[in-house]
Amino acid sequence: MAFPATRPRRLRQNDKFRRLVRETNIAVDDLVWPLFAVPGHGIREEISSLPGNYHLSIDCLVDESKRARDLGIPAILLFGVPDPCDKDERASKAYCPNGLVQKAVRALKAHVPGLLVITDVCLCEYTPHAHCGILEKGYLMNDASLDVLAKTAVSHAEAGCDMVAPAAMLDGQIQTLRHSLDLHGYSNLPIMAYSAKYASKLYDPFFKEGTQSALAHGDKKTHQMSFANSDEAMREIALDVEEGADIIMVKPGLFYLDVVYRAKQEFQMPLAVYNVSGEFAMIDAAARMGRLDKCAVVFEALSCFKRAGADIIISYFAPMAAECLERGWKSF
Numbered sequence: 001m002a003f004p005a006t007r008p009r010r011l012r013q014n015d016k017f018r019r020l021v022r023e024t025n026i027a028v029d030d031l032v033w034p035l036f037a038v039p040g041h042g043i044r045e046e047i048s049s050l051p052g053n054y055h056l057s058i059d060c061l062v063d064e065s066k067r068a069r070d071l072g073i074p075a076i077l078l079f080g081v082p083d084p085c086d087k088d089e090r091a092s093k094a095y096c097p098n099g100l101v102q103k104a105v106r107a108l109k110a111h112v113p114g115l116l117v118i119t120d121v122c123l124c125e126y127t128p129h130a131h132c133g134i135l136e137k138g139y140l141m142n143d144a145s146l147d148v149l150a151k152t153a154v155s156h157a158e159a160g161c162d163m164v165a166p167a168a169m170l171d172g173q174i175q176t177l178r179h180s181l182d183l184h185g186y187s188n189l190p191i192m193a194y195s196a197k198y199a200s201k202l203y204d205p206f207f208k209e210g211t212q213s214a215l216a217h218g219d220k221k222t223h224q225m226s227f228a229n230s231d232e233a234m235r236e237i238a239l240d241v242e243e244g245a246d247i248i249m250v251k252p253g254l255f256y257l258d259v260v261y262r263a264k265q266e267f268q269m270p271l272a273v274y275n276v277s278g279e280f281a282m283i284d285a286a287a288r289m290g291r292l293d294k295c296a297v298v299f300e301a302l303s304c305f306k307r308a309g310a311d312i313i314i315s316y317f318a319p320m321a322a323e324c325l326e327r328g329w330k331s332f
């Protein structure tokens, strides 16, 4: 039926109608906040490219995590930013029982009950060259790195984390981690797989300042995917699902909503999207210049992730969005 019988504007005439027919809502339940642990005590230093996000010594990480929990955010995603002298070619501090992340997890589980602690499992913060595993003649060695990643995941599980998130994009990493976790008695610990992770320059604020692990040389194009591809992403996700991933992820988010949509349509799995540091920086910088209404654009971005099919949104905007929701912020 066409105009004049059909008038789509009838259901947009006021916010009550718009609320009734709204297809997508953002709730605090959808959000995961990435947090960065550093060595030391009493440290809460703002990351200049990620305003509102901090380098936190474990005592301050506990406080920040309480804030997340009190805002209703269900989970944090924990990254370790170790001292440069704690980096070596074998990434041995990544799986050290008394490593930074392991100590942070224990503190969080002791002092912030009711908050899920997800740990990022990768080696780039723990190698001097900042590649995601063991290098040989400049090439990232897949299977040798898998062993170290598996040890790292098990050490996080032993510390008490609630879920591990392997991020290295190595072949077979989900199967290897699942097998090791099961072998050590952690068959109930879920895996959130960075399944479709692209080699993106949008990570630069994260690596340059967030984890201070910018690459010494080379790039990550032999393991992360080309932004030109989406069939390949479906193959990567299929492998992770087969290998035992509980949650799949697409990273980055905003330029990759077609991949998010395809992933949800093809796999019907719990799906996370990572709203990465470069996406945060673009919106934040434009808002600071007075060019964008930050809150409105953030909610537009978050809503579009959900419309595309994401169930979980990992975002540096998480506390801001949670505060807006708490104040009753409405986008309809």
Ligand SMILES: [Zn+2]
Binding pocket: 122, 123, 124, 125, 131, 132, 167, 168
């Ligand atoms: Zn990495």
